[in-house]
Amino acid sequence: MVTKLQPEAPADEHAVWRLLEDVMDPEIPVLSVVELGIVRYAHWAPDRRLHVGITPTYSGCPATEVIRRSVREALDAGGYHDAVLEEVLSPPWTSDWLTDSGRHKLESFGIAPPDKPVASPHHLLRAPVICCPRCGSKDTERVSEFGSTPCKAHYRCVSCLEPFDYFKCI
């Protein structure tokens, strides 16, 4: 569609990943879409075009559209004008895909990271131990399974009495 600015740059996938590490989630601005596990692949396909796959966290997450646009803008800004942006549904996103750095950033942002791993369907039947991201206490209680965004639940610390968000384990 648009001629590439650089003549056949080497297929440096690392450069693409680095570029996407600067694309932040609109709802949790300390996390990049790479740390959230939203970017599934970035590679050059036999059609000689860069293909980038992204997956929605939740079917109805309103941030998905914003993320798609942000990734497109970042690719354009990086000179990858003819990159093909693909939406991938399978395998479905899981909170296990959060990177370790992502989990640490979540915690320092005041959001308890998800229990890990999402072992089996029965996982949802047992209550995980959620530590308060502010004081570290294990004495916390769930206020609601749902919170301010589709990916978060609402908790309260019984020790320091602060309410906090918990990143849902799904």
Add this chain to the structure above:
Amino acid sequence: MSAPASADRSAGPAGSDAQRSTEALLRYVLRLGDTSLVLGQRLGEWVGHAPALEEDLGLANLALDLVGQARLLLGYAGELEGRGRDEDALAFLRDSPEFLNLTLAEQPNGDFANTIVRQFLLDAWQVEIYSALVSSTDTRLGAIAAKALKESRYHHRFSSGWLIRLGDGTDESHRRVQDALDSLWRLTDELFAADEVDEQMAAAGIAPRLSELHARWSAHVDQVLREATLQRPANVKYQWHGKRGVHSEHLGHMLAEMQYLQRTYPGAQW
């Protein structure tokens, strides 16, 4: 599309089998998508009215997931239909007889207990349906099911939790939730009533046999009802036909509100 699948037998011999199976798949996908959409719209009616802020957010979050699932399913249905209708056209520009959702999904919210019972029965149904569809021979449907399954399991935990709290709660909450169960139970007959579309999908390995799901659903529902100290009502052999486009009087009113803007200002975007 509003005609039942049985009326489509007039197709010529050449390619008629393929045509019929695409038509059946289309109807099957519309049934799933419409059930999610209609239930999501109903839950959305609670926004600003739920008994507590947390439940207001909870019901809105369920609605968001369900409408998201409906987008994926109706988007696929639009492609199968091949008439250029996307998920928005299917959601906002079809009339009641063209909607193929389960009758239970369109029932009015009533009180919180009634909404929780409706949600619990349908969450348990979606968990069974999606679990089975994950291994569908139709890979697109399988991928959507795998995504939706995670969300439905989460919803099911929420609705089971509330059913138990209300059932095993005060005399008042117990009475209300038992009344809701007694009133809605007759509509569960349709959840597992297989017709020619279900038979065709099961034969092609696209969808599970509903009779097999029924036993699992029933055992699971019984277990939660026991914990909630609720009585399971007797089965009623009355057949509802929402999934064949024959609806209760409630759907038309709901669609009038849901579709108002697109009907009045076609193509409006914001």
